[in-house]
Amino acid sequence: MSARRCDALSSTWSVDEHLADVLGAVRPLEPLELSLLDAHGCVLVEDVTVPTALPPFDNSSMDGYAVRTADVAGASEEFPAVLTVVGDVAAGSGELPEVGPGQAARIMTGAPLPPGAQAVVPVEWTDGGKGAGPAAAMAAASTDPSGAAGEVRVHRAAAEGRHVRRAGSDAAAGELALAAGTVLGPPQIGLLAAIGRGSVRVRPRPRVVVLSTGSELVPPGEKLGPGQIHDSNSFVLTAAARDAGALAYRASAVADDADSLRDAVEEQLVRADVLVTSGGVSVGAYDVVKEALGERLDADGGAVEFRRLAMQPGKPQGFGLVGPDRVPLLALPGNPVSSYVSFELFVRPVIRTLMGLPSVHRPKVRARLAAEAPLTSPDGKRQFLRGRYEPSEGGGTGGVRPVGGAGSHLVAALAQADALIVVPESVTEVAPGEELEVLLLGVDGSAV
Numbered sequence: 407m408s409a410r411r412c413d414a415l416s417s418t419w420s421v422d423e424h425l426a427d428v429l430g431a432v433r434p435l436e437p438l439e440l441s442l443l444d445a446h447g448c449v450l451v452e453d454v455t456v457p458t459a460l461p462p463f464d465n466s467s468m469d470g471y472a473v474r475t476a477d478v479a480g481a482s483e484e485f486p487a488v489l490t491v492v493g494d495v496a497a498g499s500g501e502l503p504e505v506g507p508g509q510a511a512r513i514m515t516g517a518p519l520p521p522g523a524q525a526v527v528p529v530e531w532t533d534g535g536k537g538a539g540p541a542a543a544m545a546a547a548s549t550d551p552s553g554a555a556g557e558v559r560v561h562r563a564a565a566e567g568r569h570v571r572r573a574g575s576d577a578a579a580g581e582l583a584l585a586a587g588t589v590l591g592p593p594q595i596g597l598l599a600a601i602g603r604g605s606v607r608v609r610p611r612p613r614v615v616v617l618s619t620g621s622e623l624v625p626p627g628e629k630l631g632p633g634q635i636h637d638s639n640s641f642v643l644t645a646a647a648r649d650a651g652a653l654a655y656r657a658s659a660v661a662d663d664a665d666s667l668r669d670a671v672e673e674q675l676v677r678a679d680v681l682v683t684s685g686g687v688s689v690g691a692y693d694v695v696k697e698a699l700g701e702r703l704d705a706d707g708g709a710v711e712f713r714r715l716a717m718q719p720g721k722p723q724g725f726g727l728v729g730p731d732r733v734p735l736l737a738l739p740g741n742p743v744s745s746y747v748s749f750e751l752f753v754r755p756v757i758r759t760l761m762g763l764p765s766v767h768r769p770k771v772r773a774r775l776a777a778e779a780p781l782t783s784p785d786g787k788r789q790f791l792r793g794r795y796e797p798s799e800g801g802g803t804g805g806v807r808p809v810g811g812a813g814s815h816l817v818a819a820l821a822q823a824d825a826l827i828v829v830p831e832s833v834t835e836v837a838p839g840e841e842l843e844v845l846l847l848g849v850d851g852s853a854v
């Protein structure tokens with residue numbers, strides 16, 4: 407840590423310096439072999455090849471009749487080709503009837519093309535074996551077993567290969583199915599299942615433990631006493647960590663007592679790849695995170711460094727690698743908007759770096775300030791205001807409308823926002839219509 411060693415409390419760090427320090431200290435997690443659904447959302451670390459052709463055999467794309475093309479050449483409703491039905495081929499059939507000249511086999515979608523057959527005519531191109539004009543569908547085999555015998559009248563010709571999905575037409579044996587580095591979304595998980603892979607090597611999702619601190623905190627659902635508030639940060643941060651891709655757990659809030667916090671951190675370290683705390687990092691008499699973690703945790707453990715950042719909200723921050731396994735710990739400020747903004751800027755990129763994901767930051771776009779009055783921002787601080795992004799209909803520069811004010815206690819306005827408006831350090835006023843940088847919340851960096 408600390409690319410920039412300094413007396414952390416006496417000097418101010420820029421947002422970029424803090425971010426670089428934090429990201430410089432974390433590496434992607436070691437790969438694991440995970441079963442498919444556990445690998446969902448993870449980055450593949452091996453090239454996966456197709457072991458056997460997909461589909462593995464020629465099969466029908468329609469419910470109908472497998473025929474020889476010469477037998478149905480020139481067939482029409484007026485002059486149908488009359489064929490003898492030699493049996494049924496359902497999907498999963500292992501034993502296939504031979505289709506000889508003048509014969510047809512009733513066949514279902516996905517069933518193997520029987521030997522001798524060259525094409526499939528859909529049931530709608532036939533009388534379905536009923537002798538009464540074009541059929542709309544087959545009768546269920548359970549109610550009409552005779553459908554697999556007797557005669558069928560075919561009303562249309564079919565060229566060789568018609569309605570047949572050839573073996574290997576999806577992917578050939580030996581072909582690269584998915585390259586290392588692929589993020590496994592639902593279709594990629596589907597492909598792995600289709601080629602028979604039950605597990606793959608991926609970088610796992612990090613385990614993130616969220617600990618909120620504050621003697622005033624009461625879990626939602628419980629009654630508030632005098633001076634108490636509901637603990638909302640630990641819920642926001644746990645949800646945000648899951649949203650970023652982590653397996654996140656919320657620990658019970660810890661009272662403002664240094665020993666209890668140290669014990670809680672040590673207890674959680676064994677199950678965490680990242681620890682996130684909220685509150686207790688400012689300059690008050692009960693700012694317990696700073697008190698408990700600012701010194702060495704144990705003989706092996708590192709300490710957490712507390713610093714002031716040139717940003718608003720999110721000025722006080724702590725970061726360190728703690729415990730024998732040097733687990734990254736990010737101590738976020740307690741004001742609700744400050745803790746969420748800090749998560750977006752610093753914790754989310756940590757989680758995504760640990761996962762080895764290609765995009766670790768939220769996407770940035772330019773947008774024009776949609777407001778009636780100018781915005782003001784403190785000199786020398788990068789300000790992150792909450793806003794709603796309004797994409798331009800014509801595809802040009804969109805707009806962004808501030809929601810709520812700059813106060814870092816405004817959780818109701820935060821819940822209406824889908825973007826963070828970034829006002830640079832050197833800018834103290836932004837006029838309506840001026841262009842700004844906006845971070846799009848709720849959008850994965852890889853999507854833009």
Ligand SMILES: Nc1nc2c(c(=O)[nH]1)N[C@H]1C(S)=C(S)[C@@H](COP(=O)(O)OP(=O)(O)OC[C@H]3O[C@@H](n4cnc5c(N)ncnc54)[C@H](O)[C@@H]3O)O[C@H]1N2
Nearest residue numbers: 618620637638639640685686687688693721739740741744
């Ligand atoms: N004299 C100074 N006071 C403060 C400064 C400063 O520089 N000098 N900085 C302010 C800024 S900026 C911030 S941000 C906060 C950070 O304070 P802490 O990290 O120590 O947080 P707390 O004091 O514990 O709480 C602050 C605020 O947030 C509420 N809170 C805390 N945890 C939760 C939670 N889990 N759920 C909901 N709300 C929570 C808490 O009740 C307080 O209202 O310090 C300023 N002060």
Ligand code: MOO
Nearest residue numbers: 719720721744814
């Ligand atoms: O830095 Mo604080 O986060 O402004 O409320």
